[in-house]
Amino acid sequence: MPTSTAIHPAPAAGGARAPRRTPRFTAGPTTLYAQLASVLRGHIASGEWPPDSDIPSIDELCAQYGLGRITVRQALQILAAEGLVSSQRGRRTFVTYSRDQLEAAPLFPTFAAVGVQTPEYGVKILSHTRTDELPPARWDLGRSAGPYMLVRKLDQSSGQPYGLSGIYVAEDIYKRFPKGAENRSKLVRLLVKYAKVPVTLARERVRVAAADFAEAEGLGCAMAMPVARVERVFCDADGRVVYYSNTAYRGDRYGLERDISEYLHRV
Structure with missing residues (x-):
């Protein structure tokens, strides 16, 4: 007990x-x-x-x-x-x-800022895997319609890791990306640029948790250190999930800044 x-x-x-x-x-x-x-x-x-x-x-x-x-x-x-x-x-x-x-921590003022790249940004691709389905424990939005290309990667700022991701991109869209483009650019930027179907739904949710072994090893932090686990789902007009990601951000490298002035008028 x-x-x-x-x-x-x-x-x-x-x-x-x-x-x-x-x-x-x-x-x-x-x-x-x-x-x-x-x-x-x-x-x-x-x-x-x-x-x-x-x-x-x-x-x-x-x-x-x-x-x-x-x-x-x-x-x-x-x-x-x-x-x-x-x-x-x-x-x-x-x-x-x-x-x-602390002030140098990557900040995401709005959802749109997810795709913003600074000169300090770097990425290390860990693996590519073709899969027919999205993970079973995913956020239940949209319709899984594979095949998908699963890209596991490590986002870096000035050479220091801050985000560990598993990203599923619809294979038909992924095949339009220039060869090796994911080594230079964020996948969400490539999705927006090369998807021939409009993305009509884009949702994000953030949860705070303790880093597990894989996250701690990849991010270079201690086990049980706080991390922000962020899920993102993009769907087309037919409800097909064209992009799904699950990212763990180091707690000391992740922050949110939002202008909430508009909410003052709703009180």
């Missing part, structure tokens, strides 16, 4: 304010060190632990969160692997993550 432990944190080193809410670590599917890494990651992302500042020592973190040294070390190893902290001989572990890195 899962157990919960309420932790009463002590003040952090350097006079930083303790969290307003008491973290609750639970013995369950997510390991304690992954839970702690999430808490510490929040201190960095919020600016509570600013760039180049020393973070509390392992002993201080053990006392602050009521966890063992091994758990704390494993949590710090996760943050180090993500490039958030570093330790050098002769000084304490310090923050290496800057606000500039």
Whole structure:
């Protein structure tokens, strides 16, 4: 039976304010060190632990969160692997993550921005597979009418991975793409350019989840790190799905900005 432990944190080193809410670590599917890494990651992302500042020592973190040294070390190893902290001989572990890195995260202000490419964009094609059907657990919109070409790829910005995708494109449309075009351009741009039938439905939904092993390995992040899982479905006038994608974006590289001014007039 899962157990919960309420932790009463002590003040952090350097006079930083303790969290307003008491973290609750639970013995369950997510390991304690992954839970702690999430808490510490929040201190960095919020600016509570600013760039180049020393973070509390392992002993201080053990006392602050009521966890063992091994758990704390494993949590710090996760943050180090993500490039958030570093330790050098002769000084304490310090923050290496800057606000500039956060501001550089790919943003998707509108659905149309999905197809926008910046000069920093890069793609690594992982595989091509011909298939007759869409995945059974997909978002149930439109009609599956294969064959499809399944393209698995890794989206990058300035050489750093931020999105891992499995994309199904109707084979008759995919065959119109110039040879090797998916190595240079986003598939959604190619779809819009080369589809001879109008796309009449385009839907997207976003869910936040913990990265599984394949996502963590592909995106270069820790398992259980938050990722945004985004499904997109494009259908033609006959309701045939011509494009279906399922993408996992690194949580620290994904953001949404939307102008919601129009909603003020509906209140």
